[in-house]
Amino acid sequence: MRPVYRVAQVRAAESALMATLPPGTLMQRAAAGLARRCAVTLRDQGGVYASRVVLLVGPGDNGGDALYAGAKLARQGVQVGALLSDPKRAHAEGLAALRAAGGRVLPDWPRRIDLVVDGLLGIGATGALRGTALTLAEQLAALDPRPTVIAVDVASGVGVDTGDVPGTAVRADVTVTFGCLKPAHVVGPAAVLAGQVELVDIGIMPHLPADPALRVADTADLAAWWPQPGPISDKYTRGVVGVATGSAEYPGAALLSLSGALAGPAGLVRYAGSAHELVVPAHPSVIAAPRVADAGRVQAWVCGSGLGTDERAAGELRSVLAAPVPVLLDADAITLLVDGSMSGELRRRDAPTVLTPHDREYARLAGEHPGADRVAAAQKLAAWTRSVVLLKGDRTVVAGPSGEAWVNPTGTPALATGGTGDVLSGLLGSLLAGGLPPIRAAVAAAYAHGLAGRLAATTGPVTAVDVAAALRPTIASLTHAPIGVAPVRPR
Numbered sequence: 124m125r126p127v128y129r130v131a132q133v134r135a136a137e138s139a140l141m142a143t144l145p146p147g148t149l150m151q152r153a154a155a156g157l158a159r160r161c162a163v164t165l166r167d168q169g170g171v172y173a174s175r176v177v178l179l180v181g182p183g184d185n186g187g188d189a190l191y192a193g194a195k196l197a198r199q200g201v202q203v204g205a206l207l208s209d210p211k212r213a214h215a216e217g218l219a220a221l222r223a224a225g226g227r228v229l230p231d232w233p234r235r236i237d238l239v240v241d242g243l244l245g246i247g248a249t250g251a252l253r254g255t256a257l258t259l260a261e262q263l264a265a266l267d268p269r270p271t272v273i274a275v276d277v278a279s280g281v282g283v284d285t286g287d288v289p290g291t292a293v294r295a296d297v298t299v300t301f302g303c304l305k306p307a308h309v310v311g312p313a314a315v316l317a318g319q320v321e322l323v324d325i326g327i328m329p330h331l332p333a334d335p336a337l338r339v340a341d342t343a344d345l346a347a348w349w350p351q352p353g354p355i356s357d358k359y360t361r362g363v364v365g366v367a368t369g370s371a372e373y374p375g376a377a378l379l380s381l382s383g384a385l386a387g388p389a390g391l392v393r394y395a396g397s398a399h400e401l402v403v404p405a406h407p408s409v410i411a412a413p414r415v416a417d418a419g420r421v422q423a424w425v426c427g428s429g430l431g432t433d434e435r436a437a438g439e440l441r442s443v444l445a446a447p448v449p450v451l452l453d454a455d456a457i458t459l460l461v462d463g464s465m466s467g468e469l470r471r472r473d474a475p476t477v478l479t480p481h482d483r484e485y486a487r488l489a490g491e492h493p494g495a496d497r498v499a500a501a502q503k504l505a506a507w508t509r510s511v512v513l514l515k516g517d518r519t520v521v522a523g524p525s526g527e528a529w530v531n532p533t534g535t536p537a538l539a540t541g542g543t544g545d546v547l548s549g550l551l552g553s554l555l556a557g558g559l560p561p562i563r564a565a566v567a568a569a570y571a572h573g574l575a576g577r578l579a580a581t582t583g584p585v586t587a588v589d590v591a592a593a594l595r596p597t598i599a600s601l602t603h604a605p606i607g608v609a610p611v612r613p614r
């Protein structure tokens with residue numbers, strides 16, 4: 124798990140550390156890491172010596188980092204020029220260091236540029252880019268050919284704590300950040316503008332709180348969490364997932380969510396719904412019944428997609444909500460919740476509930492769009508509904524009712540196609556039935572689903588069927604699932 128911290132948490136940790144160090148130490152550490160990364164890029168592009176670097180320098184310490192890094196590069200033979208957004212407020216010692224190393228302040232953009240270092244704004248940014256900083260960012264975006272851009276700490280123009288992009292912002296190829304990840308590196312449209320994020324350790328980690336603002340799962344989490352069958356497992360002890368999706372009118376939703384469920388760790392998949400005669404020919408291992416009440420015991424339910432919103436669908440949803448097992452609600456089930464007629468059933472549940480809205484479903488349910496702060500939006504809905512909320516997006520957010528929040532790093536635009544959400548809900552339901560706590564189930568499902576989307580995209584345009592098919596190899600590689608038969612050793 125990689126922890127992500129908000130600006131106030133970073134500032135507090137930096138202050139605690141700075142109190143123990145000579146002034147300027149942290150900036151020197153930051154600038155050293157930044158200069159190292161710039162030199163690597165210049166070397167990769169053909170050479171450091173005599174290359175040309177433009178520093179975009181804002182009025183704060185972010186500009187100071189850029190200036191000190193520029194000074195280090197100038198000492199390695201790089202031609203370094205600085206464009207200052209606010210000359211009177213540029214970091215004075217950093218500017219003196221740059222000049223002493225042979226760098227200079229530029230009156231305008233030079234003709235040849237190998238690398239731009241974006242030190243306009245860092246974690247002190249508020250709102251959309253303004254004034255000369257905005258002009259410089261616009262001019263940078265218009266450069267042709269586009270030079271490589273390395274952002275200092277964060278790409279200028281992004282909402283550091285939210286990942287929002289409220290106006291023009293710098294698009295970086297690489298972001299060199301200090302101490303820890305911030306939300307803008309991992310969530311919202313800002314995450315795309317960060318490019319490749321590289322973390323420079325400046326020593327603040329021991330001073331950061333144990334409880335981060337946000338968490339990002341990694342492959343080690345997935346391998347540790349994914350339920351695996353043991354030698355005495357059977358289909359029931361592995362968990363039984365019930366899938367109440369699709370209908371005679373929309374059988375595809377049933378088939379897709381079942382294919383997601385079948386790729387998960389549950390030992391048995393039951394289906395309940397009016398597509399019951401259609402699902403068994405496609406998925407012979409599924410046990411199908413026309414209604415939730417006839418389906419038999421399960422350890423988790425998946426309900427919603429393709430279910431419809433008529434009386435029958437509402438009755439099926441009521442049956443699912445009454446079950447004392449984890450329940451995942453998606454699509455039509457979310458629509459059925461909107462008028463509030465089932466809010467009592469929802470709030471009375473003791474077992475976990477997981478909601479998986481996309482933005483429009485979120486808006487219908489919450490009465491407002493998720494807005495600029497997607498993490499806060501997911502947390503708000505999670506607290507209100509006492510559910511785990513998986514807010515779908517390029518960087519899907521998972522939040523629990525107590526405020527714990529995760530962001531998925533594996534999303535891909537390839538998943539923006541019909542039916543992939545059904546595959547996700549089936550997989551997530553199978554993880555719930557397999558016994559994973561609901562936040563982990565949601566995080567793990569989003570992670571594997573994103574990777575499967577990427578894998579499917581390697582062979583061409585992606586359909587939901589391709590994503591479902593790609594889940595198996597993805598999960599095998601994530602969980603190191605044993606293949607073959609272990610040799611029996613003589614005693």
Ligand SMILES: NC(=O)C1=CN([C@@H]2O[C@H](COP(=O)(O)OP(=O)(O)OC[C@H]3O[C@@H](n4cnc5c(N)ncnc54)[C@H](O)[C@@H]3O)[C@@H](O)[C@H]2O)[C@@H](O)CC1
Binds near residue numbers: 277
């Ligand atoms: N605090 C520390 O200990 C360290 C800070 N470091 C660097 O310092 C940065 C933070 O420095 P600062 O706190 O000086 O903040 P910034 O360098 O982000 O600058 C903030 C200033 O920019 C202006 N500004 C804010 N929003 C603007 C907007 N939308 N458009 C135009 N101008 C705007 C305001 O004048 C504000 O005072 C970090 O991101 C990092 O790069 C590093 O040197 C590591 C150590």
